Amino acid sequence: MSTSVSPLAPKSYPDMPEIRGVRFATAAAGIKYAGRTDVLLATLSEETSVAGVFTRSKCTSAPVDWCKDRIADGEATALLVNSGNANAFTGKKGRASVDLSADIVANALDCAKSEIFLASTGVIGEPLPAEKFADVVEALKNDQGQANWLDAAKAIMTTDTYPKVATASVDLDGQTVSINGIAKGAGMIAPDMATMLSFIFTDAAISADVLQALLSGETGGSFNAITVDSDTSTSDTVLLFATGAASADGVAPVTSLEDPRVVVLRAALSDVMVDLAHQIVRDGEGARKFVEVRVDGAETDQSAKKIALAIANSPLVKTAVAGEDANWGRVVMAVGKAGEPADRDRLAIWFGGIRVAVEGERDPDYSEAAASEVMKQEDIVIRVDLGLGSGQASVWTCDLTKEYVAINGDYRS
Secondary structure (H helix, E strand, O other): OOOOOOOOOOOOOOOOOOOOOOOEEEEEEOOOOOOOEEEEEEEEOOOEEEEEEEEOOOOHHHHHHHHHHHHHHHOOEEEEEEEEEEEEEEEHHHHHHHHHHHHHHHHHHOHHHEEEEEEEEEOOOOOOOOOHHHHHHHHHHHHHEEEEEEHHHHHHEEEEEEOOEEEEEEEEEEEEEEEEEEOOOOOOOOOOOOOOOEEEEOOOOEEEHHHHHHHHHHHHHHHHHEEOOOOOOOEEEEEOOOOHHHHHHOOOOOOOOOOOOOHHHHHHHHHHHHHHHHHHOOOOOOOOOOEEEEEEEEEEEHHHHHHHHHOOOOHHHHHHHHHOOOOOHHHHHHHHHOOOOOOOOHOOOEEEEEEEEOOOOOOOOOHHHHHHHHHHOEEEEEEEOOOOOEEEEEEEEEEEHHHHHHHHHOOHH
């Protein structure tokens, strides 16, 4: 974990309202880090429903497999997360460690193993010493409710330089219902469940099938629209929990996507997920610039997104941004290599509000000085218009700096 906070970090944290039906506790189990918390336990009310989306990596971690095997049941009692060890590429030992982890929590809370969800983040290939959870589980049980949202977010950090939290509230049936989320991630971040973890909670009562549809539907424009380094993790997990505690205030359960209240719930969930996704990019390892890549005029939205990702993932584009170089030729290169429909002579490119290229050549009014001023900013928009159709997409990335190499060169030492 870095000792210096990213210059792109939020200047303040939001006031996180209480989510009834969820309580946190954190502990220092010494899994990898010394002198800091590295375990989070969340306990959930009896009626809690759960939904999840996971990495599309073919080398998934043992906790991802554990969660995927249980998510269809849609019920959750507890969430156990550790940092410092991903429990990935650990074979039979990995499977044994998740089973032991669930046993330890189930015995402590006197609940079913099948309703315990697990997530791990950190070094790949090292067996997870799950027996260390036994040393702290009683304290975690007794301390439930003692940790706040920032404490929870700090406990799951690896190379993150700051904890990531977000919140939104909606009015349902005349009552205020909140959605709170935490996330971790700074490197090994790319779409396909862009190593990131996020856990989102609401006190609304939402059936598991509706919850899953909401989460899956909002992932494409949030966590699957970010990239730090084009690398998809073995461990990417997003879990959404609905405790149902607002039912006590007369808020009727949401059991159908046709329920008109789904519209406001979806918008609030999207706000939280996009906020957390942006924070992950702003904490990109070594990042000094936050970059939105916006593609318009593609034949389809899917084509626009592939082109946007080709730009956002290009090391040449990202290093040019790091050097504050308005090198639009690298954007042309990335569009051309994306394998999607494009017409050189219809292409237009902007850095911020400065059009640098149009109709397949440099803009006749191009000003190097004006474009360079844009590149000095912390937040930069690169926009491309293909001139072919109505397809559009936005993705978010950061620059690629020497610090990224330093962080990842020293990661296991």
